[in-house]
Amino acid sequence: DAKTTQPTSMDCAEGRAANLPCNHSTISGNEYVYWYRQIHSQGPQYIIHGLKNNETNEMASLIITEDRKSSTLILPHATLRDTAVYYCIASLGSGGSNYKLTFGKGTLLTVNP
Amino acid sequence: EPEVTQTPSHQVTQMGQEVILRCVPISNHLYFYWYRQILGQKVEFLVSFYNNEISEKSEIFDDQFSVERPDGSNFTLKIRSTKLEDSAMYFCASRAEQTRGAYNEQFFGPGTRLTVL
Numbered sequence: 001d002a003k004t005t006q007p008t009s010m011d012c013a014e015g016r017a018a019n020l021p022c023n024h025s026t027i028s029g030n031e032y033v034y035w036y037r038q039i040h041s042q043g044p045q046y047i048i049h050g051l052k053n054n055e056t057n058e059m060a061s062l063i064i065t066e067d068r069k070s071s072t073l074i075l076p077h078a079t080l081r082d083t084a085v086y087y088c089i090a091s092l093g094s095g096g097s098n099y100k101l102t103f104g105k106g107t108l109l110t111v112n113p
Numbered sequence: 114e115p116e117v118t119q120t121p122s123h124q125v126t127q128m129g130q131e132v133i134l135r136c137v138p139i140s141n142h143l144y145f146y147w148y149r150q151i152l153g154q155k156v157e158f159l160v161s162f163y164n165n166e167i168s169e170k171s172e173i174f175d176d177q178f179s180v181e182r183p184d185g186s187n188f189t190l191k192i193r194s195t196k197l198e199d200s201a202m203y204f205c206a207s208r209a210e211q212t213r214g215a216y217n218e219q220f221f222g223p224g225t226r227l228t229v230l
Contacts, residue, residue: 032216034216038156041202041224042221042223042224043117043204043206043221043222043223043224044156044204044219044221045221046218046219046220049216049218087156099144099161099208099211099219100146100158100161100169101148101156101158101219102158103155103156103157104155105155
């Protein structure tokens, strides 16, 4: 798995967009970018993933740079319940049967009222 | 919405004792995982399980650990002789059958907090 680098922590005002960056400069061509989050003391939760194109779902948007060396997770209207540790993971996608997740330290996003 | 469940939510045990952590994965899932998270540290992969056998395990998953799917619903993690350093939150996860061109995410349970005294 490619190494990812994320800021240790970020703050965001409630109702504003939260933009969480991730660097993955050594990502290989067939590695996807996955985002999970962990709300305090709970199990991690899948958010979104992408390979080259930008992606959007009901939770968030994922913007991947053209060179794929970095990406940004966007929570368009952050709420207090979005306070969590956000993990960016660069790894092979649907090829293997195991697909273990290798978590880093992630970014602690604090949404303030 | 289907979810992964884990029991107990908190387990306290004496060093050297055996513990069994239980998980009920989502019913149509075929891939099962155990992770652990020591307080204040990263979530770490322990083992993956598919087709009634271990498909991958980490260095943490030594001979003291074992997994089993005793029936069609439960997935268990056994620690034979617990050590102080086994104190952690243990998460079970499950995933659906991999479909070509699609990503099936892992669904995590709420965790079991294991405290070894």
